[in-house]
Amino acid sequence: MVCAEQAVGLVAPLSGVAEPTSHQVGLVLGRGADMALIVQKYGGTSVGDVERIQRVARRVATSLESGHQVIVVVSAIGGETDRLDALGRQMAVHPDAQEMDALLAAGEQISSALLAMGLMALGHRARSYLAHQIPMHTDAQHQCARIEKIETAPLMASVAAGVTPVVAGFQGLSEAGRITTLGRGGSDTTAVALAATVAADECQICTDVDGVYTADPRIVRNARRLARITFEEMLELASLGSKVLHPRSVEFAGKYNVPLRVLSTFKPGEGTLITMENELMEEPIVSGVAYARNEAKITMSGVPDVPGVASKIIGPVGRAQIEVDMIVQNTAADGLADFTFTVGRKDYDATLELLKPVCDSLSARALSGDNRIAKVSVVGVGMRSHAGVAARLFDAMAAENINIQMISTSEIKVSVVVDERYLELAVRSLHSAFGLGEPSAGEREGSPLA
Amino acid sequence: MVCAEQAVGLVAPLSGVAEPTSHQVGLVLGRGADMALIVQKYGGTSVGDVERIQRVARRVATSLESGHQVIVVVSAIGGETDRLDALGRQMAVHPDAQEMDALLAAGEQISSALLAMGLMALGHRARSYLAHQIPMHTDAQHQCARIEKIETAPLMASVAAGVTPVVAGFQGLSEAGRITTLGRGGSDTTAVALAATVAADECQICTDVDGVYTADPRIVRNARRLARITFEEMLELASLGSKVLHPRSVEFAGKYNVPLRVLSTFKPGEGTLITMENELMEEPIVSGVAYARNEAKITMSGVPDVPGVASKIIGPVGRAQIEVDMIVQNTAADGLADFTFTVGRKDYDATLELLKPVCDSLSARALSGDNRIAKVSVVGVGMRSHAGVAARLFDAMAAENINIQMISTSEIKVSVVVDERYLELAVRSLHSAFGLGEPSAGEREGSPLA
Numbered sequence: 039m040v041c042a043e044q045a046v047g048l049v050a051p052l053s054g055v056a057e058p059t060s061h062q063v064g065l066v067l068g069r070g071a072d073m074a075l076i077v078q079k080y081g082g083t084s085v086g087d088v089e090r091i092q093r094v095a096r097r098v099a100t101s102l103e104s105g106h107q108v109i110v111v112v113s114a115i116g117g118e119t120d121r122l123d124a125l126g127r128q129m130a131v132h133p134d135a136q137e138m139d140a141l142l143a144a145g146e147q148i149s150s151a152l153l154a155m156g157l158m159a160l161g162h163r164a165r166s167y168l169a170h171q172i173p174m175h176t177d178a179q180h181q182c183a184r185i186e187k188i189e190t191a192p193l194m195a196s197v198a199a200g201v202t203p204v205v206a207g208f209q210g211l212s213e214a215g216r217i218t219t220l221g222r223g224g225s226d227t228t229a230v231a232l233a234a235t236v237a238a239d240e241c242q243i244c245t246d247v248d249g250v251y252t253a254d255p256r257i258v259r260n261a262r263r264l265a266r267i268t269f270e271e272m273l274e275l276a277s278l279g280s281k282v283l284h285p286r287s288v289e290f291a292g293k294y295n296v297p298l299r300v301l302s303t304f305k306p307g308e309g310t311l312i313t314m315e316n317e318l319m320e321e322p323i324v325s326g327v328a329y330a331r332n333e334a335k336i337t338m339s340g341v342p343d344v345p346g347v348a349s350k351i352i353g354p355v356g357r358a359q360i361e362v363d364m365i366v367q368n369t370a371a372d373g374l375a376d377f378t379f380t381v382g383r384k385d386y387d388a389t390l391e392l393l394k395p396v397c398d399s400l401s402a403r404a405l406s407g408d409n410r411i412a413k414v415s416v417v418g419v420g421m422r423s424h425a426g427v428a429a430r431l432f433d434a435m436a437a438e439n440i441n442i443q444m445i446s447t448s449e450i451k452v453s454v455v456v457d458e459r460y461l462e463l464a465v466r467s468l469h470s471a472f473g474l475g476e477p478s479a480g481e482r483e484g485s486p487l488a
Numbered sequence: 489m490v491c492a493e494q495a496v497g498l499v500a501p502l503s504g505v506a507e508p509t510s511h512q513v514g515l516v517l518g519r520g521a522d523m524a525l526i527v528q529k530y531g532g533t534s535v536g537d538v539e540r541i542q543r544v545a546r547r548v549a550t551s552l553e554s555g556h557q558v559i560v561v562v563s564a565i566g567g568e569t570d571r572l573d574a575l576g577r578q579m580a581v582h583p584d585a586q587e588m589d590a591l592l593a594a595g596e597q598i599s600s601a602l603l604a605m606g607l608m609a610l611g612h613r614a615r616s617y618l619a620h621q622i623p624m625h626t627d628a629q630h631q632c633a634r635i636e637k638i639e640t641a642p643l644m645a646s647v648a649a650g651v652t653p654v655v656a657g658f659q660g661l662s663e664a665g666r667i668t669t670l671g672r673g674g675s676d677t678t679a680v681a682l683a684a685t686v687a688a689d690e691c692q693i694c695t696d697v698d699g700v701y702t703a704d705p706r707i708v709r710n711a712r713r714l715a716r717i718t719f720e721e722m723l724e725l726a727s728l729g730s731k732v733l734h735p736r737s738v739e740f741a742g743k744y745n746v747p748l749r750v751l752s753t754f755k756p757g758e759g760t761l762i763t764m765e766n767e768l769m770e771e772p773i774v775s776g777v778a779y780a781r782n783e784a785k786i787t788m789s790g791v792p793d794v795p796g797v798a799s800k801i802i803g804p805v806g807r808a809q810i811e812v813d814m815i816v817q818n819t820a821a822d823g824l825a826d827f828t829f830t831v832g833r834k835d836y837d838a839t840l841e842l843l844k845p846v847c848d849s850l851s852a853r854a855l856s857g858d859n860r861i862a863k864v865s866v867v868g869v870g871m872r873s874h875a876g877v878a879a880r881l882f883d884a885m886a887a888e889n890i891n892i893q894m895i896s897t898s899e900i901k902v903s904v905v906v907d908e909r910y911l912e913l914a915v916r917s918l919h920s921a922f923g924l925g926e927p928s929a930g931e932r933e934g935s936p937l938a
Contacts, residue, residue, distance in 0.1 A: 088575060088578040088579060091579065092579070122598065125538060125598070125602060126601070126602065126605060128538040129538060129541065129542070129602050129605040129606050129609060130605045130606070130608060130609035131609070133605045134604070134605055134608050136615065137601040137602075137604045137605045137608070137615070137616055138601070138605075140597060140600070140601040140616050140618070141597070141598055141601035141602065141605075143597070144594040144595075144597045144598045144601075145594075147590060147591070147593070147594045147597065148572065148575070148591055148594045150590070151576070151587040151588070151590040151591035151594075152575060152576065152579050152587075152591065154584070154587045154590075155576060155579040155580045155583045155584055155587045155588075155591075156579050156580070158580060158584050158587070159579060159580040159581075165586065165587070166587055166590050168590070168667075170620050171665050171666075215621050216621075217618075
């Protein structure tokens, strides 16, 4: 929450990162054909209890026994961060950010120690690393700190000595020696930053889904797991509400060219490899259909079509920490414009309240809204070079008689807002219209490092 | 458990400790008559939940608002250390000591952050200090580390700047940069070591009892809270099972001449000041009557009275980490000896089992025992210069027709073992026999720093 704006902003320059090398899919470079350096990150659900931590330990052990070197990154035990956060918020209405960080970081301290014990119980040498022990240097933006520099010498010495490091994710150390935390998706960021800094062959994000799909399998029966997807597509999917990876870690991985693989912690499989665009043999026009529920739209109609109006409307919303997604403006013949934008549904009432005085001061005709909408998007790097994606999308919607309320496009994405009643129908018809149920000819599976 | 032996052993030399100054009871030196530097330690029960942490914050705030400078030391939230310990033991039969320390230290990390927040919520400036942030250097004896050196510059700079340090107790930092813990009574030790190093005017152990009593008030109705007690007496009481303070912290305080006060966290009062012997106006012969339940005695009778026998009996017991308390040996006329010692009742069966082969190999006559005994002791520095304490004790027991099974004496203590049925009666009769119900003339209350 606190650092939502920064999370989608630019990633701070990371010192000491190895020069990006051209990682080749399915082939491990530099350490012999059968030995790779892998960063494996396990989220809160994966380490949800003692039994699960033991299963994660066995999974890490399997990688080690295959001859790989592994650096593990863990989140807190599922629910622990929320428990600690609640304790802090009971102590003070506005708890101190520095103390909140010290409090929350205890969660990853606990899980990293437990997982190290679990590895040792299996006969492997291991040790936990807290941020101050690495150290993992960050700036002093508590609750949403940015990694600045990671000392890798102790970690790599540990790896070389056969002692598997189990790094507490999410936490960092400020120059003042205080504990910081990286904000939402923090452990993913820890893993990717570590992988970039040690030039790992792959960064594996082990989670409760077994990869990235062409559409939500709960909605589309013949949705397929994608063997590969580009960083840009993944970034669009993540920002569309796909919970697989936080946009920040994807952006980070793309920037530093870290081969990133999303795969299931407990289900065998190769997951989805997130790669550079030019590594794909053939670019499918559309890689997947994404959606976001719980959206709301707000329209201020009949506003004067003069410079500065948009800022007068969106300015107060942004200052209230409300995230605005799509923005559309049309100018009518009478010189007045209709201004529409979307926000999260939870912010709908607050936004309307906020804009009532703005509507009056602009002498706009009306302020209206609808909090029963959803966003459906098609994403694919291939659409850059292929015209007609939007047309095919509109055709598909028309064929199902679904009214399109708003349209927004980016280089690799077309999004439409529809009545939420039509969400599932829209996703299924688009999945079918773009032929996503059938594997495309050029797509191959990469060899996972497992 | 792990470091039970060391806990009662010698305290390691502590570097950088201020020269002991002659602290005068009830009068604060060096910082003006009304301003003192106090170390306040709060145990797990005191910070048992959010509401209690808030009450502790108010208590610290009261001291600050009285013009004192305070360094706070906290234990983990009551039950948290046990919860973490259990998690660790579920991960591995013999969990790694270094990882256990990283795991357990999270407890104090959480409580120190919460208490710092609580102080800030009351408008005071505060910050948490973890062992690595001070740093609090210890040796590398994980699970029972010894404090070697405390850097006080950052802490004292914080105090001088009006930012109250809230130190996570129980934890330390090894030279290798690993987190250590101090073992049982660890937070008391943290507090006393800190008080010694910063030359605090007083170290206040805030707990759930309001002081040290002449006897257990649950047994003796007219038991009195002692305004003062000597370190030696406190040490005897602590080792007799009185749960107020761990012997290690008392020993530490005595060694470095830290004025130590035991008082209630939530009940107003002056508690009990633990002082150097020569500060007492008049030494009462006996300060209090203590007892230990849950004892057991074991007798090997008819053992050859030759050198090395005692070691053959006690050796295996000690090596099995079983704590032996009293040891008595009598030699009979036939050149054979009876050897009796006491252990905790929980260790009774294991000890008997352990000694069966020893009994055989020594060709001793018999191995027997009794796990329904209790120990009753009178403690007082005054008995050094007064004969007849033992006699008066024996008289009191005889008057109640209580049979004495074993006797053991030290310079300031006489202990007897009796059938546990007579425990309460023995305590009451001794409390009365030594006139402990009436305040002695020379005893005065010291002014507490609250």
